[in-house]
Amino acid sequence: MTEINKVIFSNHDDSESASIESYINIGGYSAWKKIIESSDQNTTREKIINEVKASGLRGKGGAGFPTGKKWSFMPNTGKQQYIVCNSDESEPGTCHDREILQRNPHALIEGMAIAGFAINATVGYNYVRGEFMGDCYLQIKKSLEEAYEYGFLGKNILNSNINFDLYNFLGAGAYICGEETGLLESLEGKQGKPRFKPPFPANFGLYGAPTTVNNTQTLATIPKIIEKGSEWYSSMGTEKSKGTIIFSVSGHINNPGNYELPLGISFNELMDISGGIIDGKKLKAVIPGGSSTKVLPGHIISKCTMDYESLEEAGSSLGTGAVVVMAEGTCMVEMLKRISRFYYAESCGQCTPCREGTGWLYRILDRITKGQGQETDINLLIDVANRIEGNTICAFGDASAWPVQSFLHHYFEEFEFMIRNKGKSRAA
Amino acid sequence: METLLPKNITNTIDHWIQKFPQGKQRSAIIAALHAVQHHNKGFLTNDLLNQVADYIDVPKMNVYEVATFYSMFQTKPVGKHEIAVCNNISCMLRGSNEIIDHLEKKLSIGLGESTPDGNIFLKKEEECLAACTGAPMMMVDHIYIENLTIKKVDEILERLQKSND
Numbered sequence: 253m254t255e256i257n258k259v260i261f262s263n264h265d266d267s268e269s270a271s272i273e274s275y276i277n278i279g280g281y282s283a284w285k286k287i288i289e290s291s292d293q294n295t296t297r298e299k300i301i302n303e304v305k306a307s308g309l310r311g312k313g314g315a316g317f318p319t320g321k322k323w324s325f326m327p328n329t330g331k332q333q334y335i336v337c338n339s340d341e342s343e344p345g346t347c348h349d350r351e352i353l354q355r356n357p358h359a360l361i362e363g364m365a366i367a368g369f370a371i372n373a374t375v376g377y378n379y380v381r382g383e384f385m386g387d388c389y390l391q392i393k394k395s396l397e398e399a400y401e402y403g404f405l406g407k408n409i410l411n412s413n414i415n416f417d418l419y420n421f422l423g424a425g426a427y428i429c430g431e432e433t434g435l436l437e438s439l440e441g442k443q444g445k446p447r448f449k450p451p452f453p454a455n456f457g458l459y460g461a462p463t464t465v466n467n468t469q470t471l472a473t474i475p476k477i478i479e480k481g482s483e484w485y486s487s488m489g490t491e492k493s494k495g496t497i498i499f500s501v502s503g504h505i506n507n508p509g510n511y512e513l514p515l516g517i518s519f520n521e522l523m524d525i526s527g528g529i530i531d532g533k534k535l536k537a538v539i540p541g542g543s544s545t546k547v548l549p550g551h552i553i554s555k556c557t558m559d560y561e562s563l564e565e566a567g568s569s570l571g572t573g574a575v576v577v578m579a580e581g582t583c584m585v586e587m588l589k590r591i592s593r594f595y596y597a598e599s600c601g602q603c604t605p606c607r608e609g610t611g612w613l614y615r616i617l618d619r620i621t622k623g624q625g626q627e628t629d630i631n632l633l634i635d636v637a638n639r640i641e642g643n644t645i646c647a648f649g650d651a652s653a654w655p656v657q658s659f660l661h662h663y664f665e666e667f668e669f670m671i672r673n674k675g676k677s678r679a680a
Numbered sequence: 681m682e683t684l685l686p687k688n689i690t691n692t693i694d695h696w697i698q699k700f701p702q703g704k705q706r707s708a709i710i711a712a713l714h715a716v717q718h719h720n721k722g723f724l725t726n727d728l729l730n731q732v733a734d735y736i737d738v739p740k741m742n743v744y745e746v747a748t749f750y751s752m753f754q755t756k757p758v759g760k761h762e763i764a765v766c767n768n769i770s771c772m773l774r775g776s777n778e779i780i781d782h783l784e785k786k787l788s789i790g791l792g793e794s795t796p797d798g799n800i801f802l803k804k805e806e807e808c809l810a811a812c813t814g815a816p817m818m819m820v821d822h823i824y825i826e827n828l829t830i831k832k833v834d835e836i837l838e839r840l841q842k843s844n845d
Contacts, residue, residue: 332701344768344808377699382752383809385714386822419699424710424750427807441706441742443749459704502770502812509813543769543808574812576769590772597806 254517256525258488259496260352260359260472261512270391272398275358281404283478284362287369288412300370300478307482308494309474313338313430313467314542314572315647316560319474325454326371327462334463335373336439337364337471339380339392340423340430343542344594345574348498348510349468353380353388356472357395363471365405365416366478371464374415379435382424393420427598431646432465434600445602446646469498490516493559497573501526504533504579515559515570522558522575533579537662541571543591544651546658547584568658583679584663585670588655589617595652606649609640613656620667623675630667634660684731689715693735706738709746713753722762722801723754751807759794759801761840764819766805770812779816782830786837799844800837 263269263278275281290296305320326333337360341349352360364376378396380389396418399405407415421439423429429438433447436458457463473495477485486494493515499522502508506527513522519538529535535550540558546568548556556562560570578587596614601607613636616629637653644650660667669678685693696711712732717724724747733740747753765783767776780791783802787795792804811817814826820836 341810342807345770345812346808347810347812347814350810381810382710382714382750383807383819383822386819387824421699421707422711422714424714424746425752425807426750438710439707440704441709441738441746443745459701500812502815503773508770508815539769576773576812578773582773587769587772590767590769594768594806594808 254513254521254525257512258514259476259485259512260356260469260498261510262476264355269355270357270395272358272395272402275356279479280358280475281362281402283475284365284404285410287366287478288410288414293414297370297372300366303478303482304370304474305482307477307485308489309470309477309485310493310560311467312469312473312497312572314343314544316570319466319470322454322464322466323367323371325452326373326464327454328372329462332375332459332461333371333373334458334461335364335368335371335376336432336436336458336463336465337376337378337468338430338432338435338465339378339384339468340435341468342381342427342430343544343572343574344591345500345502345539345542345576346572347500347502348573350384350388351498351510352468352472353384353392357392358399359472359475360392360468361396361399361418362404363474364418366474367464367466367471368416368418369414371462373462373464374417376416376418377421377439377458378418379421379423379429379439381429382422385422389420389422396420426600427594428600428646428648431648434646435465436463443600445600446648448645488514490557490559490561492561493570497558497570499558500572500574501577502574503577504530504582505577506530513558516557516562519553519556519558523577526577529577529579531579533581535577536580536582537578537584539574539576539578539655540568542574543576543594543655544647545569545571546654547662548658549662581679583677584659584666585617585621585677588659589614589621591655592617592652595648599648599652603644603649605640605643606652609636609649610652612636613652620670621675625671625675627671629671630660630664684720684728685716685735686719689719690735693732697736705736706742708736709738709743710750712736713743713747717753721760723756723758754801757794757798758803759798761799761821761843762801762803762819763836764803764805764809766807766809766811766815766817766819768806768808768812770808771815771817774815776816776828779818779828779830779833782833783837786834797844800840 310316429444434444438444596610637656641653692715696708700707733743794801817826
């Protein structure tokens with residue numbers, strides 16, 4: 253049986269895992285202290301970035317971009333630079349960052365301090381989604397105060413001449429702020445409308461200054477990599493997908509939960525760990541990495557391993573590791589309609605293909621489920637989705653098109669059946 | 681004009697402004713609106729938006745843009761207690777539609793509406809609230825309540841009703 257909870261969740265047996273004492277007990281802040289005590293700071297910076305590169309760590313926010321490489325894009329301008337954490341977790345199906353903020357806040361704080369040091373950023377912002385204000389935000393707020401009390405943050409940290417100030421920020425409800433430039437706009441107090449890239453945030457980020465935006469889970473992984481070394485981390489996982497990821501397993505599953513597991517674990521083992529499908533039913537389909545990734549039928553994903561390469565080969569992607577499980581009997585037309593309503597509601601409205609197209613997708617699906625679908629609707633759906641994909645400023649447009657394309661690809665007959673039978677579901 | 685921003689609110693706004701570099705006080709608009717909305721029983725008015733703009737010292741349009749873009753800000757009067765039921769995919773697969781139907785029936789209002797006595801606002805929630813492993817779930821006055829059952833929902837409604845009596 254594969255070992256679970258080896259990196260960020262390593263003290264999850266402790267009900268007080270969020271406390272600074274529990275974190276220090278498992279080696280917490282030792283990596284940061286070692287960095288602070290190092291004599292040659294420039295060499296240390298280089299070493300950290302090389303270590304993160306060697307670990308093979310890839311961003312856990314969905315795109316999977318190599319973290320060390322992203323950090324190496326940062327210039328050293330001698331002016332104010334920033335590290336920003338994306339805790340605006342809102343990809344449907346995904347809820348592991350919330351658990352990190354709630355139960356492992358110090359791993360994130362230490363990770364941000366180390367990242368800030370490595371990329372010459374003396375100020376960090378942790379952008380927490382607004383809806384968390386009465387939930388895990390209270391914990392990360394308290395933990396940040398603790399870290400200051402212990403002297404791990406602030407000016408001249410432990411008499412080292414190193415400065416790092418960290419602030420929590422609260423959003424106010426907008427999925428698009430999870431897109432890194434939308435997030436920066438929001439942090440500047442504006443509507444969260446994504447910017448054109450290039451310039452990338454490393455050159456023009458927060459307030460126009462060089463900035464790196466990393467996801468919560470990515471940053472919370474950093475302290476253990478620095479403490480235990482890149483070899484330890486990369487010994488887990490597969491050749492191209494190194495280390496671990498936290499899977500959020502939800503939907504028709506007996507034990508929904510967040511499981512930190514090595515990449516490359518088989519899908520079937522993940523199902524076993526999560527207790528199997530409810531009521532002993534058969535597996536119908538899985539969305540493997542949040543609603544923006546393509547749906548895979550049960551017989552295809554059952555042959556997959558949960559890593560970047562296997563899921564890409566199967567026609568989907570690992571995304572955020574949010575595994576949404578659907579048992580037999582699930583109506584795929586209703587599922588797609590709900591997903592499309594989400595993109596329709598959350599489009600920021602900046603690009604015409606996305607603003608108008610997402611509305612078309614939702615309205616067509618809505619009329620199909622209400623028995624008013626027409627034979628031409630399937631082609632119309634595909635046509636609209638294809639016209640959004642690749643024609644927008646940010647990846648949100650693509651994310652709204654992929655579910656439509658993949659649901660129709662794998663479950664064409666269900667859509668056809670519902671149109672011909674005046675809204676009756678074939679799945680039921 | 682009479683000030684609508686009491687001292688504790690301006691203190692909160694000041695606290696947020698100092699998190700940002702000098703001259704970047706626009707970054708504090710979101711936090712200011714959260715504080716003001718909470719103080720005004722859950723919604724924002726034009727007068728409040730104008731006073732926030734004046735206090736932070738940014739053009740009024742900057743504040744209007746924020747107030748109308750983000751889903752947590754209400755620009756029309758709503759009920760005192762906010763219930764937001766997540767019905768994105770993970771919750772939908774575990775019965776969130778039944779929870780919503782039950783709430784609508786019990787409160788005799790639809791999503792996006794408030795009860796006539798002004799006690800409860802049933803928010804239309806489009807986003808996933810990131811509690812998928814505890815589905816179905818809802819947020820009541822910003823507190824996450826997971827693994828919902830009809831019984832649990834009824835208990836919460838009863839509590840909210842009592843607080844109104």
